Amino acid sequence: MNDSMNHQEKNPVYVSFCTQKGGASKSVFTTLAASYLHYEKGYNVAVIDCDYPQWSIHKMRKREAEQLQANVFYRRKAEVLFQKLNKPAYPVVPFVPEKAMARVSEFLANESQRYDLVLFDLPGRSE
Structure with a gap:
């Protein structure tokens, strides 16, 4: 890994995987x-x-957290x-999506962790 990327003090790189087609596995690819x-x-990725x-990725992470809370075996394996x-x-x-950039700026400002990359999972359609 590039040492300058690992310890950077500058803004993270923003990356999105997007297409207007729904069901094209954007969430899978992002994950x-x-x-x-x-x-x-x-x-360091967010x-x-x-x-x-x-909110497929968020819901998946929530299910994972619930599974870890409910099952000692999986919790120990994760630890x-x-x-x-x-x-x-x-x-x-x-x-x-409409508020993502402003909210991301707030999120990053409030985090003690510095991120190298921020990946965005975007909707397949714009309404």
Whole structure:
């Protein structure tokens, strides 16, 4: 990993995977890219889920958290994994598309963590 990217003090790079077609696996691709970049490549990544009203990534993360709360076996496996990685899960934050940029700026300003990349999951249609 590029050391200057790892310790940057500048703004993060914003990336979106978008197409007007619904059901084109944008959420899947965003999740895969975020996980690879965060856990495998060591970048600090945040995901902004703007795919209102589905918010697929946000809902998936919520289900994962509920599963970890309900099941000691999975909770322990997650603890071991995150200790091994020495890295917490990347945040997934839901915002409506119209307000996403302003809200992302607020989110980043209030975080102690500095992010290298912010990935946006955008809706397939514009209304």
